[in-house]
Amino acid sequence: MNEHAPRKLLTAGRSELATAGGVETLPDHVRGNLYDHTGRDAEESTYADLWRTIVKWRLVVLGAFLLGVAIALTVTLLTTPIYRAASTIEIASEEVQIIDTNESQTSKMQMARADYLRTQYGLLESRALAERVARSLGLANVAGFGFAEGEQPTRAADEAVRRATNAVLGGLEVTPVSDSRLVQISFDHPDRQRAVQVANAYARNFIEFNLDRKLGSTSYTRDLLARRLTSTKQRLEESERAAVAYARQAGIINVGTGEGGDGEGGSGSLTSSSLVDLNSSLSDAVRDRVAAEQRFRQSGGTTTEELTNPTIQGLLSSKAQLTAQYSELSNLYREDYPQMQQIRSRIQDIDRSIAAERARVRNALRSEFAAAQAREGALRGRVEQLKGSVLNLNDRSIQYNILRREVETNRELYNALLQRYKEVDVADGVAASNISIVDEAQAARQVVPKPIINLGLGALLGLAIGLLGAFVCEFMDDSIKTPDDVVIKLGLPLLGAIPKAPGGSNVVDEVTTSFGEIGEAYFSVRTAIEFGTSAGAPRTILVTSSRPGEGKSISAFALANAFARVGNRVLLIDADMRKPTLKVKKGEAVGLSNLLTGHNEFDQAIYATGNEHLSLMPSGPVPPNPAELLASRRTAEVLVRLLEQFDHVIIDSPPVMGLADAPILAALCEGTIFVVESGGRRLAVRRALSRLISADAHMLGGVLNKFNARTAGAGYGYGYGYGYGYGSGYGYGQGARSKATEIRLYNDAES
Numbered sequence: 001m002n003e004h005a006p007r008k009l010l011t012a013g014r015s016e017l018a019t020a021g022g023v024e025t026l027p028d029h030v031r032g033n034l035y036d037h038t039g040r041d042a043e044e045s046t047y048a049d050l051w052r053t054i055v056k057w058r059l060v061v062l063g064a065f066l067l068g069v070a071i072a073l074t075v076t077l078l079t080t081p082i083y084r085a086a087s088t089i090e091i092a093s094e095e096v097q098i099i100d101t102n103e104s105q106t107s108k109m110q111m112a113r114a115d116y117l118r119t120q121y122g123l124l125e126s127r128a129l130a131e132r133v134a135r136s137l138g139l140a141n142v143a144g145f146g147f148a149e150g151e152q153p154t155r156a157a158d159e160a161v162r163r164a165t166n167a168v169l170g171g172l173e174v175t176p177v178s179d180s181r182l183v184q185i186s187f188d189h190p191d192r193q194r195a196v197q198v199a200n201a202y203a204r205n206f207i208e209f210n211l212d213r214k215l216g217s218t219s220y221t222r223d224l225l226a227r228r229l230t231s232t233k234q235r236l237e238e239s240e241r242a243a244v245a246y247a248r249q250a251g252i253i254n255v256g257t258g259e260g261g262d263g264e265g266g267s268g269s270l271t272s273s274s275l276v277d278l279n280s281s282l283s284d285a286v287r288d289r290v291a292a293e294q295r296f297r298q299s300g301g302t303t304t305e306e307l308t309n310p311t312i313q314g315l316l317s318s319k320a321q322l323t324a325q326y327s328e329l330s331n332l333y334r335e336d337y338p339q340m341q342q343i344r345s346r347i348q349d350i351d352r353s354i355a356a357e358r359a360r361v362r363n364a365l366r367s368e369f370a371a372a373q374a375r376e377g378a379l380r381g382r383v384e385q386l387k388g389s390v391l392n393l394n395d396r397s398i399q400y401n402i403l404r405r406e407v408e409t410n411r412e413l414y415n416a417l418l419q420r421y422k423e424v425d426v427a428d429g430v431a432a433s434n435i436s437i438v439d440e441a442q443a444a445r446q447v448v449p450k451p452i453i454n455l456g457l458g459a460l461l462g463l464a465i466g467l468l469g470a471f472v473c474e475f476m477d478d479s480i481k482t483p484d485d486v487v488i489k490l491g492l493p494l495l496g497a498i499p500k501a502p503g504g505s506n507v508v509d510e511v512t513t514s515f516g517e518i519g520e521a522y523f524s525v526r527t528a529i530e531f532g533t534s535a536g537a538p539r540t541i542l543v544t545s546s547r548p549g550e551g552k553s554i555s556a557f558a559l560a561n562a563f564a565r566v567g568n569r570v571l572l573i574d575a576d577m578r579k580p581t582l583k584v585k586k587g588e589a590v591g592l593s594n595l596l597t598g599h600n601e602f603d604q605a606i607y608a609t610g611n612e613h614l615s616l617m618p619s620g621p622v623p624p625n626p627a628e629l630l631a632s633r634r635t636a637e638v639l640v641r642l643l644e645q646f647d648h649v650i651i652d653s654p655p656v657m658g659l660a661d662a663p664i665l666a667a668l669c670e671g672t673i674f675v676v677e678s679g680g681r682r683l684a685v686r687r688a689l690s691r692l693i694s695a696d697a698h699m700l701g702g703v704l705n706k707f708n709a710r711t712a713g714a715g716y717g718y719g720y721g722y723g724y725g726y727g728s729g730y731g732y733g734q735g736a737r738s739k740a741t742e743i744r745l746y747n748d749a750e751s
Helices: 005-019 038-043 047-056 058-078 113-124 127-137 157-171 192-250 270-300 304-308 310-329 338-429 451-476 483-488 507-512 517-530 552-565 592-597 626-631 633-645 661-668 682-694
Strands: 082-091 172-176 182-189 435-439 445-448 494-499 540-545 570-574 614-617 648-652 671-677 699-707
Touching (some): 047 058, 047 451, 058 451, 082 192, 113 172, 113 182, 113 192, 127 157, 127 192, 157 172, 157 182, 182 192, 192 338, 192 435, 310 338, 507 517, 517 552, 517 671, 517 699, 540 552, 540 682, 552 570, 552 614, 552 648, 552 671, 570 633, 592 626, 626 633, 626 661, 633 648, 633 661, 661 682, 671 682, 682 699
Parallel strands (some): 494 699, 540 671
Antiparallel strands (some): 082 435, 082 445, 172 182
16 A cells, blocks of 8 residues: 555545535634634624623622622711701892993993892802801801811811801802792701701891892992082083083074984084075975976977867867868768868868967976076075085084083983982882792701612622623633633534533443433534534544543543444544553553554454444553654554444544644544533633644534533523533542543453
8 A cells, every 4th residue: 555545545534524514624814713702702792691701700790799888888877967958048130230330321231130140149159158157156166167076166266267167168058949030058067956057047148148238339339429420510511611602602503402403413503504495495496497397398299288288188189070070071072072171171270279279388388497497596506605604604613513512421421320329319228138038947857878879879889890890800711611612712613511520420430321411411412523514423533632631531432432322333542642541451451552563453452342332442552652653654554444444433632732642643533522621721722722723633623521500600501501400520530630531441350
């Protein structure tokens, strides 16, 4: 046989498996991302995953929750109770009038209600009002206000008042009632009675404070108005005297009504009035002249006068009748007929009468036009004469108008000040407050602490911290504990999860028992392998893990037993020639190493079991160079020979990490199963998988071993545990986690 024939045969078998519908060989760029689970985490982060995370780290969540509740309860019990009393007042709107600071005018304006109310809120929180309340109640001499609890009132009076004022402001809260003029004044204090006392005193003092401000403002305004009235009256008298003196000197006669006779300060003159009248008459004359001229120009044709002249209209009507009669008779008589001649003669007489009447109308229009021209010329001459006089008067009236405007300004200012002074004088005698008390504080209610709110917030905060801690722990957790971890964190197809065996039980008995939960779990793995591809289960299967003690050997034995249960001829090979785990007899037995070195026959290395379909091949004597033996062409030849005799060859290989044996064997087998111990570290497993992938291993999937569904969280009670209650501990390898399991298939009494 050719040196490479066995390897080609095995390679062909793997290709046939892929072609027949098995798991396809992945491209290199996909393999590089096969174990990068970040994207898978994002895609598969469902509510069920979140719930499993919470259940998995339930102790962290519960601890943080209880801690939050405990802290909230402690704070609630240690907090000094604070009581709140509230009084309610109404602030009605009022009109506010001010005097312009430029003293140019006095205007009345109403302050916007919103601005006014905001001002009142600011006054309620002012230090001046708080000090007034502190003094009215004598709080400077009360412990907790003027001096601290346990202190003696030995401080200076001003310092005690200052501290009492600060205490009042510290407990005060002003709350406007929305969409109303009501304001709630609240005061917080450890003493119920003191809180009620201060809240009511604040409302009363605010009313008094507001009245004092009003009275003070009114008195100041009255004095200011009195001074300004005196000075304004003096300026008015002086301006009037100056205006009269200048008018006398300039010869200006005021014919104004005081409301603006000529548009300049309400004054005018006879000359100006005459000019205005003449201008009006001239405008009328020009209009009449234009109309007369237009009528005269149109007198050559049919004019309006002709159309409205009754004489002409009567003649035209008679002519029309005769013309119609003449036209009618012309159909009966000739032109020289006497009656026809008579009618024609009468028509000619009417034409002469119409021409004469038209000449008369035209002469009348010419006379009317000439008269209008003469009247216009006379008026225009008179206007030109008066214009010179008015211009001269206007030059002299400039200063007069200035003086008149000053008089009017001073008079308006004086009248406004006098009116305002009367209003202030009346308001000073009737000082009414626009603020009233609606409700006085009756009983204070406790506002601090709030046990229910505190406990609720503590519980929510503790729960939030617990959930955050759970997700942080999950993120930091590098272990493979659940079947989902195999898929999400490793990117391997999950073939099955094997539960923990009851403590002290015999593992071989557990996996070979048909109805045992572990045996059933391995049988489910066999089913997953069988139906995972359309070509059925691979004929050569390698079972390995990242490190010793994860259960790969017992898994290989259990899978071989599961395949044998359905009638397949199965050979289990212990390929771990460094630390063999399969013992078929005491002492050394002929096995794989003997076949690879060619010292023994195949029949000598194969051992029967109680199951006629299951045979075993131990590793044989430990050779000095296991990796070199496995890498030789003899290994492929042995596998080819064995496949002629058995339906399936299952190989228990050494762990991947630190050894070259597993990658060598994986390259020869049609499929590789990777066993992961529940609780194993992802980093080590991923490194082992990377080595296998680099060796062109055909990964069938992963098997999670020693899985405890009860501690894994919600979602694993049935799907991965088959509905049974699991024990604690594992029947084999119960020492250190890294200790390999030894499978003995003989009694100590046997030789």
